[in-house]
Amino acid sequence: MRAISSARFRLSRSTGFGIILFLLFTAPIAVHAASSPDLTIFFSSDTRGMIRRCGCTDGQLGGLSARASYIKSHRNNETLVLDAGDTFFDGLDDPKDRKAFYSLKASVLMKAMKISGYDAILPGEYDLEFGLGLLKNNARVAGDRLICANLYTASGPAFQGSMIKKIGRLTVGITGVIDDKFPYGTFPSIFKRFRVENSLEAARRQVRTLREKAGIVVLLAHLSVSDQKKFAAESGADVVIFGDDGGILKKPLRYGNTLVVKGFYEGKLIGRLDLWLGHGNKKIKSYKYKAVRLGEGIPPDPDVEELLAEYRQMLKKERFAFTDMTGLKGYFAGPDKCKKCHARSFHNWSSTKHARAFSALVKTGDQYDPECLPCHVTGYGYPTGYGDRAKGGRADLKNVTCENCHGAGGLHYNYERPGNYLDPYNVPPVHVKEKVCTGCHDDYRSPNFDFKKYEQMGGAHRGNNGP
Ligand code: HEC
Ligand code: HEC
Ligand code: HEC
Ligand code: HEC
Structure with missing residues (x-):
């Protein structure tokens, strides 16, 4: 010693x-x-x-x-x-x-x-x-x-x-x-x-x-x-x-x-x-x-x-598609579809930061990074979710939208079509649980996250909800 x-x-x-x-x-x-x-x-x-x-x-x-x-x-x-x-x-x-x-x-x-x-x-x-x-x-x-x-x-x-x-x-x-x-x-x-x-x-x-x-x-x-x-x-x-x-x-x-x-x-x-x-x-x-x-x-x-800039260029070129997620019920519709019947929810959501979450990635050129996308777009990794169009994904499902919180709503919004019936299992859950938020708002990325506080900050619909 x-x-x-x-x-x-x-x-x-x-x-x-x-x-x-x-x-x-x-x-x-x-x-x-x-x-x-x-x-x-x-x-x-x-x-x-x-x-x-x-x-x-x-x-x-x-x-x-x-x-x-x-x-x-x-x-x-x-x-x-x-x-x-x-x-x-x-x-x-x-x-x-x-x-x-x-x-x-x-x-x-x-x-x-x-x-x-x-x-x-x-x-x-x-x-x-x-x-x-x-x-x-x-x-x-x-x-x-x-x-x-x-x-x-x-x-x-x-x-x-x-x-x-x-x-x-x-x-x-x-x-x-x-x-x-x-x-x-x-x-x-x-x-x-x-x-x-x-x-x-x-x-x-x-x-x-x-x-x-x-x-x-x-x-x-x-x-x-x-x-x-x-x-x-x-x-x-x-x-x-x-x-x-x-x-x-x-x-x-x-x-x-x-x-x-x-x-x-x-x-x-x-x-x-x-x-x-x-x-x-x-x-x-x-x-x-x-x-x-x-x-x-x-x-x-x-x-x-400089190396990181090259890395971003490579990611842009390769467009890695992580499409091996399973367990999705239905498919993703996109917020514009929901807007038709839930105009007020849509309006309230539009003014939240979630509705612009993709632009945070664009600012630093990270919008092709498969390690950033899951929390800044909708349905990344799922067959009908966000992704490069050439690889079967949907390029329009940017940002954190309705379906990040309420689940894929494709089958739900279809129910009124002729020949379809209202399947109660396809109505998205009203109650979005805290653990849905903490899937993205984890300790590292959102250390100040507090469910009640963040809801009031307008995390979901800023002020009053839907119809
Ligand atoms: C064609 C009209 C229509 C479209 C499009 C539509 N919904 Fe709905 N939605 C309804 C109706 C009607 C109900 C009420 C069903 C019930 O209570 O039985 C409902 C219920 C809901 C509920 C539960 C709310 C409650 O009070 O019970 C949520 C959440 C929801 N929809 C989200 C969505 C999302 C997300 C989308 C887009 C993917 C969407 N809806 C698209 C008509 C629609
Ligand atoms: C696990 C989910 C998750 C991943 C993965 C993720 N983010 Fe985020 N990001 C968030 C959350 C949640 C917030 C909001 C945090 C808060 O305000 O409490 C955020 C916020 C941001 C912001 C700040 C936006 C603003 O308006 O100030 C930037 C920039 C950002 N993320 C970039 C990235 C980049 C770059 C990557 C990849 C390297 C990434 N994120 C990966 C969840 C994630
Ligand atoms: C960040 C998560 C999040 C996003 C994004 C989000 N919602 Fe919600 N939504 C919630 C929460 C939380 C509630 C309230 C649930 C509760 O009261 O327990 C809710 C409630 C609702 C309700 C029920 C309204 C009511 O007054 O009871 C509807 C309908 C709805 N959302 C539709 C939508 C639509 C349509 C979008 C997209 C335009 C959307 N939501 C985006 C989290 C979200
Ligand atoms: C799919 C991932 C995801 C989910 C699920 C999610 N968020 Fe977020 N949230 C983000 C990202 C990414 C941002 C940063 C957006 C930006 O600023 O560009 C963010 C930002 C926010 C902000 C703005 C923070 C600020 O600093 O102004 C609030 C509030 C918020 N979220 C609340 C919630 C609540 C409440 C829920 C659950 C009902 C939720 N979020 C679910 C990814 C998510």
Whole structure:
């Protein structure tokens, strides 16, 4: 314990209030009084496909542009940038027919990480969702920065197990392991071609080998263990960066000579660890740690913005159609049909923000993004819902309309036609439940949502309802 505790550490502790202020406002990093650090590590993990903030509400964090911008403006020649896994996807259950879309998105994520100057990236289990091929292609995009010491295919190790980096006058060894306890068997279609070696054994072996050449050894560990400190200490590494754990540490965990930190979920923060070394640059003497919130105060990075502009162009060209939704009763009619019999509801709805929700996407050029459309149009993903006309969709069903809340009304509005009869099951529900709203007004996109308050704000019909 003694080995690492230091004046610098005490200094940052005594300014606890300063840290809180920093977390709130992302103030510029204070220049350390004594000397500049021997090594600075920027670290992230679990980006989980979060390319950018959606902008649905103010005060959102994250995005690859802010991350690149922060790293670029704070890095120097003694800097290492690392990621501890689960970069591309938010889980393992994305429909397989979306592979083309997710491949494009993954390549954007990788390019942005290259722009940000990442030295090494550990894949997580989720990154394997669409197979090793996609991951390898992206490894090439990023200039072979992927490492993993315990993932094997029939033909051998899937990635390089470790790397040695010259950082200024230091030699740093980097290795990484994924979780051998993950229930791979539950997803046989994804993992049947892989073998995962015991995480701790693989880590120890790599660390031992790296020690022969490197002064400081960093281990990336994408895994859940009950005792992170113990795992880290047993690995023998100097610094262990855990992924797959969204907890935000106020300060690193310490165990003997090992420092333990964690990445953050969805790229909302980035970690910074400054290290001062001793014993011929082979031991950590002291450190400073920061969890930096990537808020709106951080300017965008022009290179990542250019990449995002290209991404939007690609989405416009491809017009990805997510049409695998099922369970729709009837079909979508569109608000103009409802207007005929529900003139007052239509009139009231017309003056709400819902009636213009599509234009919010047009403003930023995001109107072709299949990850934005579901909440800003009607029936996206359903056979008769919003979509590219050439692919069988209806281009006129823009905005949040009657049928987002009341359900598809095609059969209902038809009932008066000759030969038709009023089917009571086809009358849309009058009562729109709160959970219909929170399907779109979720915690991330609408953190201030309150059903009663938002209804009064004119969420549905602004003032009086229908007939
Ligand atoms: C899960 C549903 C959902 C998704 C997906 C979604 N949005 Fe939104 N968006 C909302 C909601 C709800 C609001 C209104 C939030 C509020 O005012 O409380 C909103 C508001 C907005 C606004 C603000 C509009 C204004 O008038 O100020 C913008 C801009 C926006 N979204 C852009 C996007 C973009 C870009 C994407 C894709 C990256 C996206 N949204 C994806 C639900 C969503
Ligand atoms: C041809 C006329 C007509 C059209 C078009 C029409 N409706 Fe209706 N709608 C009615 C009638 C009549 C009722 C009342 C049925 C009842 O109470 O048995 C009704 C009931 C409703 C109700 C329940 C309200 C209540 O007080 O019971 C909702 C909600 C509704 N319609 C929504 C829609 C939506 C959404 C559309 C467009 C997709 C639409 N309607 C199109 C005639 C129409
Ligand atoms: C954002 C969700 C939302 C949208 C969009 C929406 N409604 Fe409603 N609608 C509601 C809610 C909520 C109620 C009130 C239900 C209650 O009282 O529990 C309602 C009530 C109604 C009623 C019953 C009226 C009454 O006075 O009892 C009708 C008819 C209706 N809506 C038709 C429409 C039509 C037509 C449109 C499109 C022009 C539309 N709604 C758009 C949420 C919505
Ligand atoms: C299909 C997704 C969706 C559903 C369902 C939905 N909303 Fe919205 N809502 C949005 C989007 C998107 C916006 C932002 C529109 C904009 O400003 O461009 C929004 C905006 C609003 C606003 C305006 C907020 C502001 O800042 O002025 C209110 C109020 C609102 N919604 C209430 C509701 C209520 C109440 C319900 C349920 C009865 C509901 N919404 C259901 C997507 C949805």
